[in-house]
C-alpha cells in the first residue's frame with residue numbers, strides 16, 4: 001500500500017512533484033504530510049523531490065534513522081547534493097565515520113575551546129541600542145566569531161561572506177555549484193594552513209591541519225556552523241526582546257534549549273536507505289531518500305504541551321527520548 005503524501009499542486013508539471021513547495025515553503029508542506037500520515041495512524045509520509053523520499057517524525061523513527069547506521073547511510077543523503085556539505089565527516093559512513101570523528105573531536109573539546117573564550121569575548125560585536133534587525137546582527141556576529149575561532153580573524157572577510165551567504169537562503173540556493181568561490185576558499189585555507197604549519201596560532205585551524213583531509217573538514221564544518229548558529233542566535237534575541245524576564249545568565253540554558261526546540265536550525269536531516277525497510281506494515285524500498293524532521297518532532301502535540309509556544313520553563317523536566325534532537329545536553 002502506498003504511503004500517504006501531502007497533496008500535489010495540480011498547476012505544476014507532475015514531474016516536479018513537491019519540489020516547488022519544498023523550495024518556496026517547506027514547513028507547511030511538512031505539516032500537510034504529517035496530517036496525512038496521522039490520518040492513517042502513521043508516523044511517515046512520502047514526498048516526491050525529483051526522487052522518492054520518505055519523511056518520518058516520531059521518536060521511534062528518529063532513533064532508527066540516527067542509530068541504525070548500516071540501514072540509513074549518510075553517503076547519498078541531501079548533504080551530498082549541497083556542494084557546501086558534500087565532503088568530510090558529514091558524508092562519511094560507519095566505520096570510517098567514528099575514526100574521523102575520533103581525530104576531529106579533541107580539537108572541539110571543552111578544554112580546547114576554553115582557550116578561545118577570551119579572544120571570542122573580546123571580539124564580540126556590540127549589540128546596537130534601539131530597534132535592530134536580529135538576523136542581520138546575528139549573521140555579522142557569527143561570521144566574525146567563526147573567523148576568530150577558526151582563523152584568529154585572518155580569513156578574508158569579504159570571501160567568507162560570499163561563501164556563507166547562500167547557506168541562509170532557501171532551496172535551491174545552497175545547492176547551486178559555486179566553483180569559483182569554493183576554489184577561492186580552498187586557496188585561502190591553504191594560505192592560512194601553511195602559515196600555521198610553521199607558526200601555530202590560538203585557533204581551530206592550527207589543530208585541524210594536523211588531521212588528514214583537514215581542508216575538507218574545515219570548509220564543511222565552517223558551513224555547518226554558520227547558518228545554524230546564526231538562526232539560533234537571531235531567534236534567541238528576538239524571543240528575549242519579547243520576554244526580557246528570561247534574560248539572565250542562569251536562565252539562558254533553558255532559553256537556548258527552547259529556541260532550538262521551537263526553531264530548530266537543522267529543521268530536517270536525511271539519509272539514504274541501503275536496504276528495503278519494513279516500517280509500520282509498509283515496505284520502504286532500498287535507495288529511498290529517508291528524512292527526519294526535527295521541526296515536526298519538536299512541535300508534535302503528542303510529545304510537547306502547547307508545542308507552538310515559547311516556554312523555557314518546560315525545561316525543568318526532561319523530554320521523552322528522541323523527542324528533542326539537538327547536540328545541546330538536556
Ligand code: HEM
Nearest residue numbers: 089090101220221222224225228229232264265266269270
Ligand atoms: C545551534 C547550532 C547548531 C545546530 C542546531 C546544529 C545542528 C546539527 C545537526 C542536527 C546535525 C546532525 C545532522 C545529521 O547527522 O543528520 C549536525 C551535524 C554537524 N554539525 Fe552542527 N549544529 C550547530 C552548530 C554547529 C557548529 C558550531 C559546528 C562547527 C563548529 C557544527 C558542525 C557540524 C558537523 C561537522 C556535523 C557533522 C557531524 C558528523 O557527521 O559526525 N555544527 N549539526
